Amino acid sequence: MKQKKRLSAFEVCLYLVFGVLAAVTLYPFYNVLIVSLSNTVTSARYSPYLYPHVFDLTGYRAIVRDVYFFKSLATTLFVTAVGTSMNMAFSVVAAYVLSRKRLMGRGALLGAILFTMLFSGGLIPTYLVICDLGLDNTVWSMILPTMISTYYLIIMKNYFAGIPASLEEAARIDGANDAVILTRIFVPISKPFMATFALFYAVERWNGWWEAFLYINKKDIKPLQIYLRDILVSFNTQLGSQAQSVMTGGKVFVQSVQMAAIVVTMVPILCLYPFLQKYFVKGVMIGSVKE
Numbered sequence: 001m002k003q004k005k006r007l008s009a010f011e012v013c014l015y016l017v018f019g020v021l022a023a024v025t026l027y028p029f030y031n032v033l034i035v036s037l038s039n040t041v042t043s044a045r046y047s048p049y050l051y052p053h054v055f056d057l058t059g060y061r062a063i064v065r066d067v068y069f070f071k072s073l074a075t076t077l078f079v080t081a082v083g084t085s086m087n088m089a090f091s092v093v094a095a096y097v098l099s100r101k102r103l104m105g106r107g108a109l110l111g112a113i114l115f116t117m118l119f120s121g122g123l124i125p126t127y128l129v130i131c132d133l134g135l136d137n138t139v140w141s142m143i144l145p146t147m148i149s150t151y152y153l154i155i156m157k158n159y160f161a162g163i164p165a166s167l168e169e170a171a172r173i174d175g176a177n178d179a180v181i182l183t184r185i186f187v188p189i190s191k192p193f194m195a196t197f198a199l200f201y202a203v204e205r206w207n208g209w210w211e212a213f214l215y216i217n218k219k220d221i222k223p224l225q226i227y228l229r230d231i232l233v234s235f236n237t238q239l240g241s242q243a244q245s246v247m248t249g250g251k252v253f254v255q256s257v258q259m260a261a262i263v264v265t266m267v268p269i270l271c272l273y274p275f276l277q278k279y280f281v282k283g284v285m286i287g288s289v290k291e
Contacts, residue, residue: 029266032259032262032263033259033263034050034051034052035255035256035259036059036060036256036259036260036262036263037052037055037056037057037059037256038052038053038054038055038056038256039054039056039058039256056256058256058257059256059257059258059259059260059261060260060264062256062257062260063257063260063261063264068219068220068222068227069227069264071219071220071221071222072222072223072224072226072227073224075139075221075222075223075224076206076223076224076225078139079139079142079143079205079208079223080202080205080206082143083142083143083146083201083205084198084201084202084205086143086147087146087147087148087149087201087205088194088197088198088201090147090148091148091149091152091153091156091197091201092156092182092187092194093182094148094153094157095153095156095157095159095160096160096178096182096186098110098113098153098157099157099158099160099161100178113150113153113154114150114154116150117150117151123214126145127214127215130145130214130215131215135215136215136216137215137216137217137218137221138216138221139221141211141212141214141215141216142208142211142212142215142216142223145211146204146208146211149201149204152197152200152201155197156193156197159190159193160186163186163189167185168181168185171184171185199272199273202269202272203269206224206225206268206269207225207269208223208225209223209225209226209229212225212226213226213229224265225265227261227265228261228262228265231257231258231261232258232261
């Protein structure tokens with residue numbers, strides 16, 4: 001039988017320190033969940049606390065009864081699904097093209113792309129371009145302007161450039177073109193890499209609000225993050241009975257509704273991590289070891 005390794009005093013101290021840091025980091029999220037399951041009176045009387053003294057789902061009922069919650073959820077799901085798919089498709093193709101040394105003008109293209117990391121067109125010119133293209137008050141204003149992340153593109157390009165050239169040469173001998181090489185060779189052997197950046201893009205799409213805040217005025221197509229912002233702002237500035245009854249037609253505990261909205265907008269994207277966890281560790285280590 002293998003003898004169990006005894007922990008040294010230093011290792012025990014490390015576990016204690018990092019355990020405390022983990023608890024301190026996680027407690028704000030846990031507190032949001034507890035407050036969402038309680039009510040304002042209980043929160044004021046027992047705060048801070050570790051469990052809901054009065055179990056109350058008023059906040060969640062208020063969210064579910066609001067028709068705009070489901071509309072904003074549908075918008076966010078569409079933007080996340082379609083936006084992430086387009087992000088990955090365009091980024092992967094662009095990265096593959098830029099990683100090929102035989103590309104004419106490759107240096108100039110890379111320089112122009114890197115230039116966009118330091119300088120932008122400005123807020124007002126960008127807004128005018130979006131309006132002139134007719135993208136304002138449409139979900140595409142949240143997708144097309146952020147089609148490719150320059151930072152992610154550079155990392156993808158460096159990764160593809162590091163794949164052994166012998167794989168491409170063998171495929172070309174068999175008559176494969178660039179499209180076949182990318183889709184049947186490079187992409188299949190890059191699953192951890194693809195999953196990691198797909199997760200990054202999905203999180204950015206889910207949490208995106210700036211483009212919607214600028215370009216969308218229609219309440220029916222505002223994303224979930226703008227819906228959350230409206231709840232936090234409106235419930236903080238309008239605490240009268242008329243404002244409190246807008247969503248439920250009755251008594252509403254303001255803080256519970258706010259915390260419930262935060263939980264509802266946070267949980268779906270967290271559900272992605274268990275499915276991509278096996279790829280995530282490998283993906284984030286890409287490029288960390290140089291031979």
